[in-house]
Amino acid sequence: MTSARPLDVLDKAKGKRIILRLKNGSEVTGVLQAFDLHLNIWLEDAEERKDDKVVKLGSVLLRGDTIIFASPATE
Amino acid sequence: MTSARPLDVLDKAKGKRIILRLKNGSEVTGVLQAFDLHLNIWLEDAEERKDDKVVKLGSVLLRGDTIIFASPATE
Amino acid sequence: MTSARPLDVLDKAKGKRIILRLKNGSEVTGVLQAFDLHLNIWLEDAEERKDDKVVKLGSVLLRGDTIIFASPATE
């Protein structure tokens, strides 16, 4: 276990749907395409939920410093 | 897929209209001219929407640290 | 004692449940899988508590800059 790194959890989620909680209080879900060490994240088929409102985003690049956490969607 | 990087999604959007959500709650749309690793973004023919108010900006350089996400406009 | 580093306290907590207090006021608990120098943290079996509301998160990667403190759960 000692050699695991925290971002490994996202490696395993590539091509799958993940949930992002943002610092502004909204949630964005989408299919993970790519991410980098800053936690910049590219999602496809994304949508944003905030206060029960849902907005379709399609392709989206999220800036890492706006993210609180990223969680692979449970299957 | 392993070699994709998150900013690749913007490479494909050059010369096309994209939508930016900013940390102050406003949205800016425009035609993507250039961007860098900090997500500084140059748009042409840009306009800003906030609380149903629209302001024409023309050419604009957005500082990367004000951006929550960037999304290519759906065609 | 002089050679101890603050993150050593997390090394000893790997595989055990820890509690994270986040800057947005919520608490996340989960089993510590991995962390890095930025305090990015990967938890399994995680859940979030905020204002008496509990949300199951499962696997989650928390961005280090959202964390106030991390504390191994008392046994």
Added chain:
Amino acid sequence: MTSARPLDVLDKAKGKRIILRLKNGSEVTGVLQAFDLHLNIWLEDAEERKDDKVVKLGSVLLRGDTIIFASPATE
């Protein structure tokens, strides 16, 4: 287009009037003298507008991290 950089839009605006939107909600306009990679910006003949109040600033150096966007004034 691939070799353009976002700050090129400011290079073309040197000696001309630009508009800056600041994170505190105010707008500053002035004649662009110089800028750097942090988006620190030196303006001459500058003025600040906030809530319909206008303040003459003359020469001013704006710190880059207070800027949301910079836009060359339309002619």
Added chain:
Amino acid sequence: MTSARPLDVLDKAKGKRIILRLKNGSEVTGVLQAFDLHLNIWLEDAEERKDDKVVKLGSVLLRGDTIIFASPATE
């Protein structure tokens, strides 16, 4: 005096109780185990006080960027 560094005050407090004031307004006290240049701090036997409420934390790692000041408890 010229060669003293500000973090020396914490070196002398190792193994003793210190008080931390956090940016969210709470105070954490505990026995100092280790700290680093970012002011990440590991405390044992810690407790948090906020608005007259006290919470036992036990072992805790505080992220340096949440700290306003650290003060050795007076004896």
Added chain:
Amino acid sequence: MTSARPLDVLDKAKGKRIILRLKNGSEVTGVLQAFDLHLNIWLEDAEERKDDKVVKLGSVLLRGDTIIFASPATE
């Protein structure tokens, strides 16, 4: 003009009175002694104005990241 740098405007203001607008909404004026690349600024004979209240500061070192802009006082 191409070789000018934004901080040059402060070089010309050394020994003269400048006005600083701070992120907390206050203004500080004083005679510029020295500054660095982070915009840390040393003023003499300084005073702070906030909400029509004036406080004499004398010598003062302002941390660069608290500054919105610096402007040489008009003569």
Added chain:
Amino acid sequence: MTSARPLDVLDKAKGKRIILRLKNGSEVTGVLQAFDLHLNIWLEDAEERKDDKVVKLGSVLLRGDTIIFASPATE
């Protein structure tokens, strides 16, 4: 004057009382022992004033990024 650096004003204040204004609105005074380039500051015989309330701190290490300005106390 060209070779002066802004932190020189603190060099001259070592062993003397200084006043710090913090980003959370409080003021801390104390005898300056040491400081570094980040403006981390070690004070002795320190006290904090906020909204007319005074708290004795004794020895204290202040994290540089919480400081708006530092000013040698007038004699």
